[in-house]
Amino acid sequence: MKILVAIKQVPERDAQVRVAADGRSIDEGDAAWTINEPDAYALEEALQLKEREGAGEVVVLCAGPERATSTIREALAKGADRAIHIVTAEEGAESLAARDTLGVAGLLAEAAKAESPDLILTGLQSDDLGAGQTGVVMAELLGVPHATLIMQVERAGAGLKVKRELEDGWFQHVEMPLPALLTIQSGGNRLRYATLMGIKKAKTKETKTSEAGAATTAVAEIVKVYPPERVKRTEMLTGSADEIAAKIVEKLKFEVKVL
Amino acid sequence: MSGVLVVMEQKAGSGWNRMSFEALAASQKLAADLGVACSAAVIGSDVAALAAEFGDKKLETVWTVSHALLAKYTADGWCAALQQLIAEAKPQYVVFPHTYQVRDFAPALATRLKQVLISDVTAIHDGPVFVRQWMQGKLNADYRHAGEGVCLVSVQAGTFRADAVEAGSAAVKEFAPQIDAAQIRTTPGEPFREAAQTVDLTAAPVIVSVGRGIGEQENLSIVEELAAALGAEIAASRPICDNGWLPMERQVGSSGQTVAPKLYLAVGISGAIQHLVGMKGAKTVIAINKDPDAPIFEIADIGVVGDLFEIVPALTKAIKG
Numbered sequence: 001m002k003i004l005v006a007i008k009q010v011p012e013r014d015a016q017v018r019v020a021a022d023g024r025s026i027d028e029g030d031a032a033w034t035i036n037e038p039d040a041y042a043l044e045e046a047l048q049l050k051e052r053e054g055a056g057e058v059v060v061l062c063a064g065p066e067r068a069t070s071t072i073r074e075a076l077a078k079g080a081d082r083a084i085h086i087v088t089a090e091e092g093a094e095s096l097a098a099r100d101t102l103g104v105a106g107l108l109a110e111a112a113k114a115e116s117p118d119l120i121l122t123g124l125q126s127d128d129l130g131a132g133q134t135g136v137v138m139a140e141l142l143g144v145p146h147a148t149l150i151m152q153v154e155r156a157g158a159g160l161k162v163k164r165e166l167e168d169g170w171f172q173h174v175e176m177p178l179p180a181l182l183t184i185q186s187g188g189n190r191l192r193y194a195t196l197m198g199i200k201k202a203k204t205k206e207t208k209t210s211e212a213g214a215a216t217t218a219v220a221e222i223v224k225v226y227p228p229e230r231v232k233r234t235e236m237l238t239g240s241a242d243e244i245a246a247k248i249v250e251k252l253k254f255e256v257k258v259l
Numbered sequence: 260m261s262g263v264l265v266v267m268e269q270k271a272g273s274g275w276n277r278m279s280f281e282a283l284a285a286s287q288k289l290a291a292d293l294g295v296a297c298s299a300a301v302i303g304s305d306v307a308a309l310a311a312e313f314g315d316k317k318l319e320t321v322w323t324v325s326h327a328l329l330a331k332y333t334a335d336g337w338c339a340a341l342q343q344l345i346a347e348a349k350p351q352y353v354v355f356p357h358t359y360q361v362r363d364f365a366p367a368l369a370t371r372l373k374q375v376l377i378s379d380v381t382a383i384h385d386g387p388v389f390v391r392q393w394m395q396g397k398l399n400a401d402y403r404h405a406g407e408g409v410c411l412v413s414v415q416a417g418t419f420r421a422d423a424v425e426a427g428s429a430a431v432k433e434f435a436p437q438i439d440a441a442q443i444r445t446t447p448g449e450p451f452r453e454a455a456q457t458v459d460l461t462a463a464p465v466i467v468s469v470g471r472g473i474g475e476q477e478n479l480s481i482v483e484e485l486a487a488a489l490g491a492e493i494a495a496s497r498p499i500c501d502n503g504w505l506p507m508e509r510q511v512g513s514s515g516q517t518v519a520p521k522l523y524l525a526v527g528i529s530g531a532i533q534h535l536v537g538m539k540g541a542k543t544v545i546a547i548n549k550d551p552d553a554p555i556f557e558i559a560d561i562g563v564v565g566d567l568f569e570i571v572p573a574l575t576k577a578i579k580g
Contacts, residue, residue: 013395013471014550017394019398026398100375101375105370130379130532131376133369133375133376137369137370137375145334145335146367147363147445149359149362166450167276167513169452169507169508170450171452172271172450174445174447175446175448185514186498186501187507219404220405221402222400222401222402223403224400224401226398228392228398230556232559234546234556234557234561235562236564241565241573244574245576248545249577251545251561252578256522256542258521258522
């Protein structure tokens with residue numbers, strides 16, 4: 001089975017994020033970057049599928065500027081066989097940020113089409129913009145069936161049987177023919193670390209690069225980006241750990257009344 | 260093209276997904292602000308009884324979208340039916356509750372209409388401008404729909420109040436979409452639960468909840484000791500359960516349990532929206548986190564910015580007296 005995994009590079013979770021000077025994007029200046037965590041689970045699922053079948057190929061696909069090469073290299077070190085990097089501009093009209101979901105999914109779908117994979121996996125959403133749509137839009141553009149929030153993937157005849165997460169602790173199985181696209185939910189598998197051998201091997205693996213063209217006009221237009229206002233007035237407690245603990249106990253006794 | 264159309268969602272068994280009525284309230288308000296009519300759609304194989312429940316709501320039309328192939332949810336079935344309904348009803352805005360089911364089909368429907376779903380909206384301002392969260396809630400982004408076509412929006416749980424739905428009257432109209440069995444490429448199974456749920460967090464008056472900030476599984480003991488001292492149930496955000504450090508049934512959030520305790524003590528939880536929707540009904544929220552920008556502080560009553568490894572043991576000691 002040839003499996004394509006679409007991954008995204010996002011700012012690290014604990015990174016301080018600032019609004020860029022244009023007021024409509026994130027200041028990338030001092031961000032540290034990493035793989036989007038749900039995409040890491042998608043990659044893991046692809047690697048395990050290949051291992052279970054004992055054959056096949058895992059190709060990672062990433063759209064992003066030059067900096068994304070570090071995330072691609074990490075995916076190769078974990079065991080992906082090769083990579084495709086659609087290089088976008090750092091900023092401006094040809095950047096990733098200038099495209100809406102349809103624009104980004106369009107770039108990915110075009111590259112995916114040329115590969116004709118049996119299965120495409122990606123994370124259910126990105127940790128930065130969180131739209132949760134890129135995979136589904138790719139499937140629609142490619143004309144293949146899809147399922148979202150997938151915890152497990154197994155073969156069923158010529159197609160697949162997947163376990164899909166529903167709300168409130170419910171699940172369902174869904175069957176579908178191949179080729180197909182799945183968006184992977186976290187927690188269905190355990191993430192592996194790259195081994196030293198993997199890191200060494202990654203250097204010899206192929207990354208095909210192509211330049212992304214100009215973005216088309218976005219349908220969903222970003223007006224401005226800003227830190228959220230606090231909805232509640234939060235009383236912030238300060239002092240040493242013991243002082244803070246004493247203050248909390250006071251509140252638990254006399255205000256919250258749980259002690 | 261005018262008006263607002265809200266797409267209601269029922270559960271697989273029976274009854275409504277509770278977020279449907281929040282989306283309805285959002286749609287009525289959006290329609291009132293724009294000075295246009297609001298209508299609703301109910302989709303399934305036999306939805307007359309469900310649609311009748313809207314007779315006393317302020318709606319222009321309640322569309323019953325029925326077809327034998329819509330007996331069970333499939334993305335292909337829902338996309339086909341809604342694409343045809345949108346062509347018939349010609350709404351300017353289509354509003355969905357941001358449920359897992361909507362996440363599954365609405366982006367595909369938007370693509371068929373050459374549009375982009377503005378997903379997971381947490382507020383609607385004049386314009387209309389739709390507010391979404393970026394960076395797990397650290398930033399807000401205002402979105403506007405550009406161009407001519409229909410605008411699709413999904414609203415996050417808890418953004419609008421279901422009890423704000425306006426009463427009035429509604430006319431039921433039947434809509435029979437043309438769907439061919441060959442169009443539906445996926446075969447859905449019956450919903451199931453993994454095992455009988457043994458932990459009911461929804462009834463717990465005090466919950467101590469732990470997140471990614473705990474770092475390692477070995478460190479969980481300090482939180483367990485705090486929970487024991489408080490007589491609290493222990494809960495967690497998704498990453499803790501994903502790692503297998505606590506069982507999935509202790510997870511609070513959109514994929515776990517929804518709780519409303521007297522006290523929710525969040526330890527090392529940054530407060531991604533998927534977590535917040537599960538606990539923002541708590542009467543008092545105390546948050547301990549090292550990141551002063553963590554979104555959990557936006558909803559916390561009492562906040563501590565600091566090292567949980569110092570504060571949690573100190574708190575346990577102080578509670579034990």
